[in-house]
Amino acid sequence: MAAVRTSSEIGFNRVAIVAVLVVTIIFLAPIYWIASTAFKPRNLATTIPPTIVFQPEISPFVKLFTKRSQMRSPPSPEEYAAAPWWERVVFDGGEKIVRDGKGQVQWSGYPSRFLNSLIIAITSTVLAVGMGTFTAYGFSRFKVKGEADLLFFILSTRMLPPVVVAIPMFLMYRAVGLNDSHVGLIILYTAFNLSFSVWLMKGFMDEIPKEYEEAALVDGYTRMEAFFKIVLPEAATGIAATAVFCFITAWNEYAFALIMTNRRAQTAPPFIPSQVGSGLPDWTVIAAGTFLFLLPVAIFTFLLRNHLLRGMSFGAIRK
Amino acid sequence: MATTMITTLDRSSRAAARGLSDISIRNLFIIPTVLFLIVFNIFPLIYSLGYSFTDFRASTNAPANFVGLQNYRDLLNDPYVWSNFAITAKYVIISVAGQLLVGFGVAMLLNRDIPMKGLLTTLLLLPMMLSMAVVGLFWKLLYDPSFGIINYALGLGTFEWLSDPKMALYAVALTDIWMWSPFVMLLSLAGLSAVPKHLYEAAAIDRAGPFYTFFRITLPLVAPILMIAVIFRTMEAFKTFDLAYILTSQPTAELISIRLYKMAFQEWQTGRSCALAYIVLIMVLAITNIYVKYLNKVKER
Numbered sequence: 001m002a003a004v005r006t007s008s009e010i011g012f013n014r015v016a017i018v019a020v021l022v023v024t025i026i027f028l029a030p031i032y033w034i035a036s037t038a039f040k041p042r043n044l045a046t047t048i049p050p051t052i053v054f055q056p057e058i059s060p061f062v063k064l065f066t067k068r069s070q071m072r073s074p075p076s077p078e079e080y081a082a083a084p085w086w087e088r089v090v091f092d093g094g095e096k097i098v099r100d101g102k103g104q105v106q107w108s109g110y111p112s113r114f115l116n117s118l119i120i121a122i123t124s125t126v127l128a129v130g131m132g133t134f135t136a137y138g139f140s141r142f143k144v145k146g147e148a149d150l151l152f153f154i155l156s157t158r159m160l161p162p163v164v165v166a167i168p169m170f171l172m173y174r175a176v177g178l179n180d181s182h183v184g185l186i187i188l189y190t191a192f193n194l195s196f197s198v199w200l201m202k203g204f205m206d207e208i209p210k211e212y213e214e215a216a217l218v219d220g221y222t223r224m225e226a227f228f229k230i231v232l233p234e235a236a237t238g239i240a241a242t243a244v245f246c247f248i249t250a251w252n253e254y255a256f257a258l259i260m261t262n263r264r265a266q267t268a269p270p271f272i273p274s275q276v277g278s279g280l281p282d283w284t285v286i287a288a289g290t291f292l293f294l295l296p297v298a299i300f301t302f303l304l305r306n307h308l309l310r311g312m313s314f315g316a317i318r319k
Numbered sequence: 320m321a322t323t324m325i326t327t328l329d330r331s332s333r334a335a336a337r338g339l340s341d342i343s344i345r346n347l348f349i350i351p352t353v354l355f356l357i358v359f360n361i362f363p364l365i366y367s368l369g370y371s372f373t374d375f376r377a378s379t380n381a382p383a384n385f386v387g388l389q390n391y392r393d394l395l396n397d398p399y400v401w402s403n404f405a406i407t408a409k410y411v412i413i414s415v416a417g418q419l420l421v422g423f424g425v426a427m428l429l430n431r432d433i434p435m436k437g438l439l440t441t442l443l444l445l446p447m448m449l450s451m452a453v454v455g456l457f458w459k460l461l462y463d464p465s466f467g468i469i470n471y472a473l474g475l476g477t478f479e480w481l482s483d484p485k486m487a488l489y490a491v492a493l494t495d496i497w498m499w500s501p502f503v504m505l506l507s508l509a510g511l512s513a514v515p516k517h518l519y520e521a522a523a524i525d526r527a528g529p530f531y532t533f534f535r536i537t538l539p540l541v542a543p544i545l546m547i548a549v550i551f552r553t554m555e556a557f558k559t560f561d562l563a564y565i566l567t568s569q570p571t572a573e574l575i576s577i578r579l580y581k582m583a584f585q586e587w588q589t590g591r592s593c594a595l596a597y598i599v600l601i602m603v604l605a606i607t608n609i610y611v612k613y614l615n616k617v618k619e620r
Contacts, residue, residue: 016428023425024439027446027497033468034457046466131352138348142341150353152611157360159607161558163576164596167583168363168370171377191359194352222338254452254561255576259584269452273565276456283460290453301448305441309509312447312502313547316614317509 422503
């Protein structure tokens with residue numbers, strides 16, 4: 001701040017640092033609560049006063065991945081001894097894992113939803129970033145008539161409320177049999193992310209000096225060769241940042257997934273809330289599912305930290 | 320449109336003659352994206368514009384009858400829909416004002432030499448990156464009247480957050496403020512760090528008080544970027560669906576997106592919901608237009 005520091009200013013600085021720490025703790029408390037509930041025994045998840053110190057358990061994650069049923073009586077000592085460790089933690093909660101006739105463990109709906117989320121988010125990210133990179137290069141390097149209008153048109157497709165787009169898409173998908181399909185959601189998420197990817201990548205492309213390609217063109221490269229050999233490597237950081245943003249958007253998306261899928265291609269965001277049915281939900285299992293689902297995004301946020309400003313402002317503010 | 324564009328870039332090198340011309344490359348790079356967006360964003364909207372003039376119901380096989388502007392007339396005369404718009408407006412104001420206050424406030428606090436500033440900032444930004452639907456769901460536990468940690472921490476006993484019709488909208492807005500204040504903070508920090516230091520030095524030499532410095536130097540210089548944050552958040556808050564839909568089913572917290580969803584996919588009034596979708600669409604496009612104008616303005620600086 002100012003060159004001259006008075007003692008009151010330094011005092012205020014200390015107060016501000018304490019205030020920042022308090023705010024950070026408040027902001028992170030809900031996330032901490034999700035993470036800690038994911039490792040609690042069920043009876044400690046909803047206590048008053050809240051349980052802060054406890055022996056962490058893995059049972060919520062075992063329950064998350066398996067189908068279970070209530071047991072009328074506790075298992076016999078032999079049964080308990082014969083069971084693998086992951087089944088014992090379920091026994092301790094008064095439940096047992098459901099098996100089919102052949103003794104195969106029955107999975108819950110979670111793993112398949114998680115896998116769907118991965119498939120759909122990754123595929124749509126690759127498509128959106130791939131197309132977006134080419135288009136951004138086109139806008140960045142060549143004169144395009146009505147460029148501002150075209151770019152506004154591209155951005156406006158991203159701003160449409162999902163439910164507005166979902167109504168006609170639902171009818172069209174129903175007509176061609178794309179409802180509840182991976183392809184259907186991939187197309188929707190690609191379209192949704194494409195505009196974002198064009199805007200963000202254009203900013204990155206603008207920053208690569210034109211002279212690099214011009215030098216290559218003089219050396220006998222074709223425009224295409226210059227693009228692939230000179231521009232793309234230069235844009236690698238930007239492409240990675242854009243890809244992570246697109247992945248997070250597709251990964252987190254809820255409204256389209258809720259409307260367009262119900263089972264086969266359902267992703268995790270509509271599935272996790274559907275577990276809270278009537279009655280008392282097992283919050284430890286929901287927390288475990290939420291925790292696993294949030295983990296990739298938390299890691300990505302950390303990796304992206306220097307690009308967050310740019311990504312969240314559609315590349316408008318660069319710093 | 321893309322096909323009628325002209326290029327002015329021309330390479331006279333041998334390579335240019337060998338490979339594709341710049342015009343073909345430009346068209347090859349841009350046209351597929353534009354076409355893709357037209358097919359999957361614009362075409363569906365044209366399709367639903369058609370349905371908005373009919374009494375079509377997607378749940379039956381009955382053919383759609385043309386009803387002219389009937390749907391629009393009904394909607395604009397429906398006090399129920401107007402109340403949804405009023406609720407949405409209230410929600411937007413509360414949540415955007417809250418985010419502006421908290422976000423800008425925290426940015427002011429952070430805008431100094433703080434140990435581990437980078438780490439703290441990243442941690443503070445975490446909420447906005449997470450899934451609204453999934454994290455929103457967990458706030459149900461936090462808000463729970465009997466065993467939620469919010470009531471416990473604030474000593475509120477068994478205060479009803481989500482099942483009290485008067486409180487539900489505020490509770491949703493509070494969660495939204497938690498999620499999106501970091502966004503305003505992020506943009507504010509960028510604005511604050513761009514204020515030239517010599518202005519503060521000059522103010523200090525002139526013995527200007529902290530209030531004078533804030534209102535005459537800091538605020539005017541950060542205002543354009545704050546404006547971007549406000550318009551963007553206004554647009555997003557106006558579209559809010561996930562959070563409110565998951566947290567509460569109180570009619571007093573029924574935002575316009577939720578009304579639209581229910582009309583289209585629960586009551587199956589397809590034609591009418593298409594009309595409502597168009598009303599919402601026009602509003603969103605208007606805000607988007609303002610937003611883009613502002614973005615370009617700030618970019619030019």
